[in-house]
Amino acid sequence: MAYTPYVSELILKHAFTTATVTRPTSWVLAMFNDDPEAGGTELSGASYARQSVVFTVADADANDRSEVSNDALVAFPALDAGATVAFIVVMDQAANQLAALALNVPRTLEAGDVFSIPAGELVIKGE
Numbered sequence: 001m002a003y004t005p006y007v008s009e010l011i012l013k014h015a016f017t018t019a020t021v022t023r024p025t026s027w028v029l030a031m032f033n034d035d036p037e038a039g040g041t042e043l044s045g046a047s048y049a050r051q052s053v054v055f056t057v058a059d060a061d062a063n064d065r066s067e068v069s070n071d072a073l074v075a076f077p078a079l080d081a082g083a084t085v086a087f088i089v090v091m092d093q094a095a096n097q098l099a100a101l102a103l104n105v106p107r108t109l110e111a112g113d114v115f116s117i118p119a120g121e122l123v124i125k126g127e
Helices: 005-016
Strands: 027-032 051-053 055-058 067-070 083-092 097-109 123-125
Touching: 005 097
Parallel strands: none
Antiparallel strands: 027 051, 027 083, 055 067, 067 123, 083 097
16 A cells, blocks of 8 residues: 555655644545546445544564554445445545555445455555
8 A cells, every 4th residue: 555645745744844744643444436646536325434444553574664554344334336446545534645555456346245454454564
């Protein structure tokens, strides 16, 4: 999962200036039909809702990069209509996009399907 230009700017401001940076205080996952940076749109419908997520920092990997992953199962409610999910996006409390993950294969969901992400499967690595 790659973080967005918004996060890159926050990191640079935090590390290389004295500018005040507003830190996220809560996080949600959203499902998109395509790349949000290229005009993809978030799913919608009466039963669709962004889902809260909490991350845990893991030890650095073999390349000395730290990472975070979801600490619990995240399950979206059953959809009321079919949709295709191609990207999962992490947003903060102000709906700023923080990171986006392209699914290896877009997933077609039918009405009543539930999309879920097991604990530890949503990983964001430091660059």
